[in-house]
Amino acid sequence: MSEPYAVPVPRGYRVGCWEVREPIATGAFGSVYAARRTDGAVGTSGTDGAVGGDGRDGTGDELPRTAALKFLPTGTGTPRQLAHLRDLVEREVELLRRLRRPRLIRMYETLTVDDPADSRLDGATVLVLERAEGSLSALLTASPRPPAGPALLAQVCAGLAQLHRAGWVHGDLKPANVLLMADGSVRLADFNMAAEMEGTHAYTPAFSTPDYTPPELLWSEIGERGRRIRPSADVWAFGVLAHLVLTGSFPLPGGTPTARRDAAVAYARGAHELRLSPELPQAWREIVRACLTRTHAGRIGTDALLRRVAGAAGVASGAARFSPRRRVRPRRGVLAASVAGLVALAALGYGVVRWSGDARQPAAGPAGGGGVSVSAASYGAAELRTDRGVPPAYRLLIVETAHDCDREEVSPVLIAAMLKVESDFDPDLADPAKDEYGIARWTPSVLRWWMNEDGTPGESVPRPPFPPAESVPAMGRYLCWITPRLDAGLKGDRRVLVAVAYRTSYRKVNDAGGVPPKYRDYAARVAHHLKEYTPSGRK
Numbered sequence: 001m002s003e004p005y006a007v008p009v010p011r012g013y014r015v016g017c018w019e020v021r022e023p024i025a026t027g028a029f030g031s032v033y034a035a036r037r038t039d040g041a042v043g044t045s046g047t048d049g050a051v052g053g054d055g056r057d058g059t060g061d062e063l064p065r066t067a068a069l070k071f072l073p074t075g076t077g078t079p080r081q082l083a084h085l086r087d088l089v090e091r092e093v094e095l096l097r098r099l100r101r102p103r104l105i106r107m108y109e110t111l112t113v114d115d116p117a118d119s120r121l122d123g124a125t126v127l128v129l130e131r132a133e134g135s136l137s138a139l140l141t142a143s144p145r146p147p148a149g150p151a152l153l154a155q156v157c158a159g160l161a162q163l164h165r166a167g168w169v170h171g172d173l174k175p176a177n178v179l180l181m182a183d184g185s186v187r188l189a190d191f192n193m194a195a196e197m198e199g200t201h202a203y204t205p206a207f208s209t210p211d212y213t214p215p216e217l218l219w220s221e222i223g224e225r226g227r228r229i230r231p232s233a234d235v236w237a238f239g240v241l242a243h244l245v246l247t248g249s250f251p252l253p254g255g256t257p258t259a260r261r262d263a264a265v266a267y268a269r270g271a272h273e274l275r276l277s278p279e280l281p282q283a284w285r286e287i288v289r290a291c292l293t294r295t296h297a298g299r300i301g302t303d304a305l306l307r308r309v310a311g312a313a314g315v316a317s318g319a320a321r322f323s324p325r326r327r328v329r330p331r332r333g334v335l336a337a338s339v340a341g342l343v344a345l346a347a348l349g350y351g352v353v354r355w356s357g358d359a360r361q362p363a364a365g366p367a368g369g370g371g372v373s374v375s376a377a378s379y380g381a382a383e384l385r386t387d388r389g390v391p392p393a394y395r396l397l398i399v400e401t402a403h404d405c406d407r408e409e410v411s412p413v414l415i416a417a418m419l420k421v422e423s424d425f426d427p428d429l430a431d432p433a434k435d436e437y438g439i440a441r442w443t444p445s446v447l448r449w450w451m452n453e454d455g456t457p458g459e460s461v462p463r464p465p466f467p468p469a470e471s472v473p474a475m476g477r478y479l480c481w482i483t484p485r486l487d488a489g490l491k492g493d494r495r496v497l498v499a500v501a502y503r504t505s506y507r508k509v510n511d512a513g514g515v516p517p518k519y520r521d522y523a524a525r526v527a528h529h530l531k532e533y534t535p536s537g538r539k
Contacts, residue, residue: 103159137175155186215268239291405480417529437464
């Protein structure tokens with residue numbers, strides 16, 4: 001181990017049913033280690049001592065084979081240090097226990113080390129977290145201005161929207177706290193500074209990362225409960241992050257964080273202007289300006305920001321919309337960190353900032369942390385054939401929409417086959433005679449009910465044309481709703497039946513005991529493309 005670790009844990013140490021493997025990363029408050037599950041190990045002795053568990057997160061889900069263990073030394077230190085650290089731990093655990101969203105890192109359980117023989121570990125809190133492949137910070141270090149930047153930013157913005165809609169503020173959004181998963185998706189992590197809203201404000205500890213802190217918080221008063229913060233603070237941080245990802249530079253001048261902090265204060269007081277890079281695309285320039293207003297009152301709201309980011313991200317826009325019903329499913333075989341760029345993934349983010357040399361050779365993945373390059377055309381290749389005419393521009397949208405549903409039938413192959421039959425992937429399709437428009441052939445009054453990810457109908461009937469970024473996720477939500485309403489005893493391929501129910505209704509399919517005669521040709525075409533788009537070796 002080449003770095004001094006805040007919490008040194010020997011390889012092979014047992015924590016609950018977990019065995020510690022290689023170190024991943026460390027910071028001032030905690031350290032993260034890779035771990036593998038050892039069935040039957042709960043409550044047994046580790047290599048240097050015994051450990052006990054506090055319990056699961058209450059979901060009842062099966063634990064994965066591998067995870068990341070975040071050790072926080074809550075059993076040692078001065079009373080003041082312990083009080084501070086426990087406050088940070090409680091914030092993170094509370095949020096992760098209460099919020100289960102597809103863009104937030106997942107916590108499987110919490111444990112407490114019971115090992116009197118090792119004073120450094122005894123009493124430590126251990127968070128068992130979803131294991132990522134790397135962090136946005138590591139990616140930017142290896143590849144400034146990654147080609148996949150817009151796709152990643154769309155998912156980061158979706159994560160913020162999920163937090164804010166649930167009534168929480170992140171409080172410390174930055175590249176190190178954005179994790180990249182093996183399947184190319186993004187998770188927000190490190191919720192030490194997160195806080196639940198109380199009216200218009202929340203209260204967080206009195207420190208954060210200066211480069212991503214809005215100017216009004218740089219001189220704000222700190223009360224007994226900490227510093228008052230609004231969701232607009234996360235919006236400011238997103239603006240800084242977007243500028244950094246897309247241009248490789250910060251939007252305010254200065255060669256050090258201190259200089260940039262002073263520039264932010266001067267900007268807020270009207271003495272400086274933003275100096276946005278000329279390399280920032282126009283659509284993103286407008287987004288960044290809307291995030292980085294001088295006062296919090298002028299900043300764009302998170303929902304509006306998400307819509308604009310989805311539009312600017314293009315092919316990544318589908319990644320910005322997810323249903324709260326989503327259950328994370330393992331997606332194997334895709335080792336890209338994004339849809340359009342190279343990835344050099346060296347370590348994990350989990351709220352810690354220094355990387356272990358050992359962690360550059362993870363147990364699973366490229367040796368030495370080598371990069372994997374996957375193009376937009378090949379995204380999701382393990383689940384959707386890349387050589388059968390599915391337009392590359394829609395692959396991410398299709399794959400992520402399918403992953404948004406916990407029903408096995410609603411797969412990337414099904415959505416691609418249906419889009420082929422419905423419109424031949426034509427986003428500008430217009431059939432006024434049937435009142436159907438766009439790539440998924442939506443009727444406006446029906447689309448109104450499925451556009452919003454929280455399941456609430458829109459306030460007004462949308463007008464065509466309907467962009468794929470709205471049409472395809474809405475199709476996924478509708479299919480996910482239809483699937484469990486089809487009778488169990490129906491004859492035929494369940495996927496085809498779901499498609500036919502989309503074209504007519506689940507009631508008509510149930511009444512017919514399968515595909516109604518009127519829709520047999522439609523069903524046959526869907527079945528043909530299901531077979532055509534399914535990768536070899538999959539059913």
